[in-house]
Amino acid sequence: MITNSELKYIKKLGRKKYRNLYSHFVVEGEKVFQDILNSKIPLVRCYSTKQINVQNNVTVTDNCMKRITFLKNPSSILGIFSTPKKKRTPLNKKVLVLDDVSDPGNLGSIIRLCDWFGFENIVCSKNTVDCYNPKVIQSSMGSISRINIFYEDLSSYLSKVSIPVYGTFLNGESFNRITFPKEFVLIFGNESNGISKSVSKFLKYKITIPKVSRSNVDSLNITSATAIIMNEISNQSFKS
Amino acid sequence: MITNSELKYIKKLGRKKYRNLYSHFVVEGEKVFQDILNSKIPLVRCYSTKQINVQNNVTVTDNCMKRITFLKNPSSILGIFSTPKKKRTPLNKKVLVLDDVSDPGNLGSIIRLCDWFGFENIVCSKNTVDCYNPKVIQSSMGSISRINIFYEDLSSYLSKVSIPVYGTFLNGESFNRITFPKEFVLIFGNESNGISKSVSKFLKYKITIPKVSRSNVDSLNITSATAIIMNEISNQSFKS
Known part of the structure; x- marks a missing residue:
């Protein structure tokens, strides 16, 4: 009892x-x-x-x-x-940045994707859902123990970063025409509002996943988009 | 009131x-x-x-x-x-088959992916979550109105199909080594248990997404896996 x-x-x-x-x-x-x-x-x-x-x-x-x-x-x-002790937030390597991602299922699935594709670090905005939320833990399927997750003021964090910064938008360059360098920051925004203005001013490249069908669908779910872009980055690193 | x-x-x-x-x-x-x-x-x-x-x-x-x-x-x-009137379940074209997918968020995101990548038809097992569940509608973001969704006994359905049947497994051939034909069935299984035995006997090809990292992570979330494989199929159809 x-x-x-x-x-x-x-x-x-x-x-x-x-x-x-x-x-x-x-x-x-x-x-x-x-x-x-x-x-x-x-x-x-x-x-x-x-x-x-x-x-x-x-x-x-x-x-x-x-x-x-x-x-x-x-x-x-x-x-x-x-909860693990805080490490120092990385300013180089491959860093995934999440700007106000709110759905626990999405964050959990993204943590799992990072684990699968070898992204070791996620830097989240302060308003991103807490990674120790029970639903995040559940959908991360244990990957939370292998990925470093940081919560930062993104403007302050990005102002210190000197590696290229990519952000996903509905109108950017097609992701598969871009050659990703070895070290970079890749930003995904909130499920409804995308990347905020205060964060987008730090971007070097706006990237997008082009729509294939003629349908009216205007975007992909953030987990789907992260999966597709990470898979492309991983393909490139194997070819190089 | x-x-x-x-x-x-x-x-x-x-x-x-x-x-x-x-x-x-x-x-x-x-x-x-x-x-x-x-x-x-x-x-x-x-x-x-x-x-x-x-x-x-x-x-x-x-x-x-x-x-x-x-x-x-x-x-x-x-x-x-x-609810729209039932059409006839398609036996050819590109058909996505879901074998007992249980999470409404996953089904909604997969419907959205089908809309994005031009898969017009989803055939679900009888135990797959109902596509008119409010949470499915919410996460499909309107795509439910553009995709035909059928609920069938999968053994009975697959026994009538004469186009190639692909299924996703943890141990199959790498998905990006496969040349997908114009018409095929692609099956994804339940979030915990994968594709059931009764369904797997109809498979022609077992496919898998190879893990990139050395981590212990053993699988991807079904939405992530669907996104990555559909993106590959779409790339192939543009190259051909």
Whole structure:
């Protein structure tokens, strides 16, 4: 069993304010839990409906899991981990920048894409959804433990950057006509409003994914766009 | 104002059972609403917090909109549309097949990708999330009005198909080594379990997106994978 104060504590971790205060975050699902357990991120405590051989584990009933979970369909395990210590925000290498991305599913999928395509660093604007939001963790499928994620004031960050800065727009140069250098910043904007004015003044190149069909569809979802552009960058680096 | 029975009716449309019974579905958000209004899909009624020049519109208060919406942040408009009449399921052309895709956000994004890349037809397994689910409509961003979506028993459907059938797996041939023909079926499976056994026996080719990094990440989100493969198919059709 768990106490009422533990239950309250876990529920608080659904909110960014408390995650920041306690430097803890929640991980659910056996695969994601195992992936993060295998990383260097320290486990604080975990609650499981099965007998498992993990330190700091509390065995709980299915009903108890239903009370603590953030999922519609609870898994057999819920772990509380310590948020990793902050590293120094990188000013070179390949950096993905997200300007106010708001949907947790999108951020999670983008983290997974970075992991797949070898982008080690994501710099997010302060208003981008928190990467320790339970839904982000869920859709990142454990990749969160392998990608460095920073929250910065983007104007201040980009003013320090001296590598080329690319940004995605609806009207830019076709992404597959561009030769990407080894080190660069690639910016994606908010799902509805795109890249903000204050950020776009730092851009060197505006890039776009040209529409193939004659349909009225005016844009792709940000996860789709990130996937297509990262795949192209990866193809180029193999050919070079 | 709206009556209690109208409120109940709208809420019922959140469930597939009632959408099927009444052949109506809900559309929210100004852009998506306008896109579907401009299509051939008939509007039954709409509720708006602004004065608008649309037939069958009822002006409602913000509070009333909060009661009828399916969104966390309601938009200014909610429309009820008639589900389009069923066409004949296509056995040739380019057909995307979804085998038990369960996440509404994924299905919506995939519909948007089909619209972008000129795939006109999606055939879904009976257990794939309903395309008239409010969350699917939302993330399809109006593309639902331009794509034909069918629900079929996949074994029965695929047994009638005589064009090549490709399916995505974690261990298949690299997708960019394959020359896609003009007409084919491309299958994506469930988010957790992939393509089911009963469906995989109809496959001619197993394809995969090779991982670039050395990370432990074992798969991409289905929207990302669909985006990357559709982009490749589109590139090939332009080169040919």
